[in-house]
Amino acid sequence: MKNRAGDFLVRDKATGTWRESPEQVVRDDVEKHYWRHVINMIVKDWRLYVMLIPTILVFLFWRYLPMYELLGSFKVSDQVKSVADQYFAGFSYFKTLLVGTGTLTTEFWRAMRNTFLLSFYGLLFGFPMPILLALFFNEIRSNAARSVYQVLTYLPKFMSTVVMTSLVAMLVKQSSVTLGTQPGIISQLLADLGLISRETANAGLLNDPQFFRAIYQISGIWETAGYDSIVFFAAIIAISPTSYEAAQIDGAGKMAQMRYVVLPSILSTIVIMLITRIGSMLSIGYEKVLLLYNTNTYMTADVVSTFAQRYGLAGAQKGIASAAEMMNNVVGMLLVIGANTIARKASNVSLY
């Protein structure tokens, strides 16, 4: 019988007895000296491990050490003592936030609600826009004309959040009674069109909680729709022209082509982008909110991270702030992992 690698015993031809196969000897050896083997591998490739050290250190110091500070959400906040020395407070902060009766509780739930709503409206209005743009780009046959349109729509993406919010703030700013100045140009145009009243325009749109969500979403679409359309446009131009021709021969009009050729071809891209978007629903960018909101608009604008920023950094209730953000981030993490699992099941493509 031929000796196979899987056999762990072989018959010795000379004596007729069974003994361990050479492969099994090696396997035993590896098992017995596992750590020596590991060390040998590391010594042999020591350069690789040295290369990995900076990355490990950067992530350890500035991504994982902060997680240790999260212990602060279970301890009594103290300005002087380090987290390790603070007194244990149990789940009291979580209780205060979730089921308390004070303003902290109401503000926390308001922030949770706002976080969810800003993401949800972003999904509802912001998500379809890039797809529509990509479909429209596809209609333009001339490359030069399309490039012009594309560059114009990508343009806002090149501003930083600070510049974008400054521009928005200037465009809808309040008028000044003492100086007799007019409100920002967009407010003026909206008031001229009769969409908002003069008084609202004069008070400044960013000071009105009613308009915060709209401003947030519209500026979001303005900033990212063009740039986000790239990925959908790439999926659309990958469709073979023969597919359209076949559909045309079968008598498909434009709408039928959209329905039966374009949509199925870009569906997987749409699904993946949608799932990613849902996964990151709770990790809403705090910078933009922080730069756009003010005390007048907390009602609709305050999200969990700005809540944490206000109480933890500006105020000194670090325990409460970390507890609030930790809850938000844990739910967010579950969403990301869930979304990724669904994406993998749905399309055999894993995002991470």
Added chain:
Amino acid sequence: MKRKLEISELIFKILSYTLLTVFALCCLYPFVYAVSASISGRHAVEYGEVVLYPKDVQFAAFNQMFNDNMFWNAYSNTLFLTIYGTIWALGVAILGAYALSKKRLLFRTFFNFFLVFTMWFAAGIVPQYLNYLATKSVFNSAGITDDKWLVVIAMGMAAMNIILLRNAFEGVPSEIEEAAIVDGATEFQVLSKVFIPMSKSTIATVALFFAISRWNGYFWARQMITNKNEHPLQVFIRLQLEQYTDSEFMAGWDKPYASDSVIYALIVCSIVPILIIYPFIQKYFAKGTNAGGVKE
């Protein structure tokens, strides 16, 4: 023979052109207005007479800004953060991604998870703030009092970028690496002579991502950089905006141009350099969104 356009196609085409034109003009308008408002006269800006074209053209607002040393200071600080920050982050990321791309690396799954976990879960603002404060005191006691180095070294690393690079390195054929090793190349030479030249475009994309996040960085720079002279441009713009929309400050404004013009001029000046380099970086920008971290 040219096929006749069907009526539904024609309607859709007209609709596409119209809506695209409207959207593109909406995208463009705020910029045009910003430029016009920055060079228009005081009365025209304050009384809403500027809608599209500049009126009573003046360049005093730009002049005021160009004569402001703090503005140039902020610009050079941003350049400092962008250049050193990108070099540092890219260097760390390339080395790490190279090691992670090797199948023979032990505990590879663990190291990958170590990175990916940071994309799922972040400690949050307050713990991060305490952490940076602690780092700052360590840096200060080590004699590094310029907080810009804290921003360069401690901030801006992103697991996503390392994964992008790792995927690119994994795509380099192993035969080429083996050939280099047979020729006597060391590990570092394999990286610098084979892997880096062969993944140039991904490296450019990742470098661009790092540079953009550095250029745009605001929140932590404002929290951590105490010395006003070391503030980057984004912090400078925000502080100016806060100052210029303050009603008391506005009431005391006695210049021949509107105070708004200064802010608009500042906005214009922060966008123009990016517009100038945009044509050169555009292709990498588009590439990055498609590459993603997607792996089959």
